[in-house]
Amino acid sequence: MSLTYTESKEISYYMCDRHQKLTLPMLVNLLLDVSEKQSESLGRDEAFVKARGLSWIILHYEFIIERMPKVKEVVQIETYATEYNKLFTYREFSVKDADSNELIKVKTTFALMDTEKRKMARITEDIVAPYKAQFSKRIRRNQKPVEPDLTDYNEKTYAVRYFDIDGNNHVNNSHYINWLMDSLTSEFLSLHDVKHGVITFDKEVNEHQTVISRSSFRKEEDLFTDHSIMTNGATHCSASFEWIKA
Amino acid sequence: MSLTYTESKEISYYMCDRHQKLTLPMLVNLLLDVSEKQSESLGRDEAFVKARGLSWIILHYEFIIERMPKVKEVVQIETYATEYNKLFTYREFSVKDADSNELIKVKTTFALMDTEKRKMARITEDIVAPYKAQFSKRIRRNQKPVEPDLTDYNEKTYAVRYFDIDGNNHVNNSHYINWLMDSLTSEFLSLHDVKHGVITFDKEVNEHQTVISRSSFRKEEDLFTDHSIMTNGATHCSASFEWIKA
Structure with a gap:
């Protein structure tokens, strides 16, 4: 079973738009902050990966948003790595309100980059084992964005x-x-x-x-x-x- | 005596520059977050001021920086309103490391703006009394920035x-x-x-x-x-x- 890490976050004024709702760019900052916290708790923080000449990059996000949290709202952010293969790990996030209603679900695909070569590196047991995600050969087909209409943009x-x-x-x-x-x-x-x-x-x-x-x-x-x-x-x-x- | 409000903040990755030091724009976000928390604790939050057709604006900052905190460092941010007059309130911030060394001192001048007229409004007892800052007729002379050299910029x-x-x-x-x-x-x-x-x-x-x-x-x-x-x-x-x- 994948390990779940949860952190409580209060939405600050600077994270919000003119309507005092959390912005999507800032949501991503908060999510990645919580996933780094999980990595830290498992002895796999950014410095551990960096020392091996690697860094995590994100290739794909899917957001399912019921509503964005408001300023001063306290939310729970849960995260867990669901699955990995030789090239990718899949990580999900769930943002919940004070009554445990899910406000936001985010599904992400991470890869490891060789910092020197700026190329994708193979994912090793050493790095991902502590998260207790499932190994599966299957490479997911993520939903692709549609290209903009070049006749009217x-x-x-x-x-x-x-x-x-x-x-x-x-x-x-x-x-x-x-x-x-x-x-x-x-x-x-x-x-x-x-x-x-x-x-x-x-x-x-x-x-x-x-x-x-x-x-x-x-x-x-x-x-x-x-x-x-x-x-x-x-x-x-x-x-x-x-x-x-x- | 002015009331001091203190909050502990952990410096997240997204708040930092390429050298993993807190950026000046993000420092300001954190400071204002803490001063809003003080206002909230005293029943004078942003909504209280807004309901009176007003909002706080900042006219002047002075930063004295010994060093910027690093990613994952936990700092204490203290803030207190030192003095006010009819037009301005003066607020200071002190950012301290885990050993209580002062890393950053920030001195600010706030004013109240009439949200409708977009003009400065008079500061009333009703709004500032809870902070227990000193009233003083004296209007401070803040240090003025020097104009850029227009022959080489x-x-x-x-x-x-x-x-x-x-x-x-x-x-x-x-x-x-x-x-x-x-x-x-x-x-x-x-x-x-x-x-x-x-x-x-x-x-x-x-x-x-x-x-x-x-x-x-x-x-x-x-x-x-x-x-x-x-x-x-x-x-x-x-x-x-x-x-x-x-």
């Missing part, structure tokens, strides 16, 4: 900032999510909440790069948006979101 | 993003500090730490605006930078930093 550009780069020397996940969402108009964002989302990471963005964030609304369906983060024709990150009126 | 532009706007419907302080610092080169930022800083806020930046962040090095002195955030000739925010080699 929004586009904004973002230069990578000094503080976007984290301790693994890459752009922190939360900034990609900020770029993805910010390409929509503030009028739309202010009136809608994410209900479901998938995000895939394909290629790192480096310091000194400027990215293009493109988004479009699906014509045939209501309240779906499709997104990509590009540099010179290369796609670094893709996403699709389903929204509901706030 | 760096400049970058930043569009306000959706998530930059906080629950008071204005750009959160931390984003100004990000803009101020990011106009320096990443090479410089990576090799230096802030030792002392003053920041003044003069005029709000609004959604849909694009700001220019300018910075220059002082010629006659080593390791001082001067900064301004502008839109169409208006200055919104100014700062000066003294740096040391990291």
